[in-house]
Amino acid sequence: MRTTVGIIGAGPAGLLLARLLHNAGIDSVVLESRDRAYVEQRQRAGILEQGTVDVLRAAGAGGRMDREGLRHDGIELRFARERHRVDFPALTGGSSVMVYAQTEVCKDLVALQIEEGGPLLFQAEALAVEGAESERPRVRFRYEGREDVLECDYVVGCDGFWGVARRAIPAEHSHVFERTYPFGWLGIFADVPPSHDELVYARHDRGFALLSMRSPTVSRLYLQVPEGTDAASWADEEIWDELERRFETADGWSLERGAITSKSVTPMRSHVHEPMRHGRLFLAGDAAHIVPPTGAKGLNLAVGDVVTFARALAHLEETGSAERLDAYSETCLRRVWQAERFSYDMTTLLHRAPDATPFEDRVQLARLRRIVTSRAAGTDLAEGYTGFPLD
Known part of the structure; x- marks a missing residue:
């Protein structure tokens, strides 16, 4: 040929x-x-x-x-039981993303x-x-x-x-x-409408969590887990319970549960x-x-x-x-x-390292606070997330 x-x-x-x-x-x-x-x-x-x-x-x-x-x-950033939205078009001159x-x-x-x-x-x-x-x-x-x-x-x-x-x-x-990370993502597909209309990135003392979706009726969610975790070691109810803990907010937001159709662990x-x-x-x-x-x-x-x-x-x-x-x-x-x-x-902003010190925890929270209170910092995140020029 x-x-x-x-x-x-x-x-x-x-x-x-x-x-x-x-x-x-x-x-x-x-x-x-x-x-x-x-x-x-x-x-x-x-x-x-x-x-x-x-x-x-x-x-x-x-x-x-x-x-x-x-x-x-x-997207929504969650930390310290607070919710903060990052508005992409307002910070980038009109850019967005597509699920x-x-x-x-x-x-x-x-x-x-x-x-x-x-x-x-x-x-x-x-x-x-x-x-x-x-x-x-x-x-x-x-x-x-x-x-x-x-x-x-x-x-x-x-x-x-x-x-x-x-x-x-x-x-x-x-x-x-290269660099390897001492944690992975336990990801699930669930037959349940997403509990929020945009992606939610949550930083929690127990680890990171992400609420995403594939369609109006299918949710895609992730939990930070130790490196080498076997997905089968997590029962479905354990997964939902842990997701609820990490997404918890002070305003009473709730996570909808549904049938988990698949689960796997992605190394980082x-x-x-x-x-x-x-x-x-x-x-x-x-x-x-x-x-x-x-x-x-x-x-x-x-x-x-x-x-x-x-x-x-x-x-x-x-x-x-x-x-x-x-x-x-x-x-x-x-x-x-x-x-x-x-x-x-x-990754370093939102995941808690296994050996993280109280000082490092406070720095993470300070970095997040800076993003949601500074237009310059929020713009840097929005520009990176919506994409760098293809030229």
């Missing part, structure tokens, strides 16, 4: 990149190791930044999002790719990226029981932390920066691989960077990466200049590190 851009991975990054390239008249082939059902049901992120929403609309992939997604103009699950983004992009785009091969396992430093890199893959080779001008690895793309970069050219870590390019191999999304979910940045960072690549390649096609493509890693990493900083700040 032969194409201009070989894309490994049909998550939101790979699918969106294929759509952007198609719209620019550039051919691509997408290789995905899982089947279509898995891709369209894989539960991940649910918050889309303003820039991500704008990109999906411009790409012709925002119709159902606009009909079914939930626009949010703020629209990654599963739905993938469904929309898969349908468009099958109807209008180039080849999208499910259950096509990428085995290796070869010749990244040459002008004709190749992806060896297994499909329908036999090995094949995809010859490309460029390869973009959207295949996550454990994929083959990142491993194709020689160790002597790789620099890794920060990870950045530099550079994000080696020869004609480009990394995007989790293949290059991971953020703790507190700042809702993972999917949105991946979108920023593929937008940067697509624009740079289109610029090369139009002008003959590879300047933007050569600057891919540097351009992406500026945004990546701002998102890493924001996610780290949100």
Whole structure:
């Protein structure tokens, strides 16, 4: 097989990149190791930044999002049994976020790719990226029981932390920066309408809690738990009781309970691989960077990466200049590190470390108080949450 851009991975990054390239008249082939059902049901992120929403609309992939997604103009911060709203449009000049699950983004992009785009091969396992430093890199893959080779001008690895793309970069050219956190998130889906119309981030002496949602009838909630916790060790009623404790307010607000349909524990870590390019191999999304979910940045960072690549390649096609493509890693990493900083700040602001001292507790509360009483501090949070520029 032969194409201009070989894309490994049909998550939101790979699918969106294929759509952007198609719209620019550039051919691509997408290789995905899982089947279509898995891709369209894989539960991940649910918050889309303003820039991500704008990109999906411009790409012709925002119709159902606009009909079914939930626009949010703020979040609520809770601490010391108090409630404080952060108004995004008022602080950012009009930016907001959209609650629209990654599963739905993938469904929309898969349908468009099958109807209008180039080849999208499910259950096509990428085995290796070869010749990244040459002008004709190749992806060896297994499909329908036999090995094949995809010859490309460029390869973009959207295949996550454990994929083959990142491993194709020689160790002597790789620099890794990471941090692990001594806690995780116990997350649940529950068949109950959300108890608040916007996300609630709660800092409590017992640990962090987050009230989120996937639809008007499905709630998504999280509890900070010790690293390595087994989700099965928490009974459903224990989860609801603990959520009530951490969301408690002085004004009598109440949490609605419902049937828990799933629960799992997400580990927390920060990870950045530099550079994000080696020869004609480009990394995007989790293949290059991971953020703790507190700042809702993972999917949105991946979108920023593929937008940067697509624009740079289109610029090369139009002008003959590879300047933007050569600057891919540097351009992406500026945004990546701002998102890493924001996610780290949100995580340390709201989670209580296992060995936290009374002094550190007071500093956390002072940081939160500053955000809700200072327009400058509130603006910094709102700008970070609604998204850094894609340029």
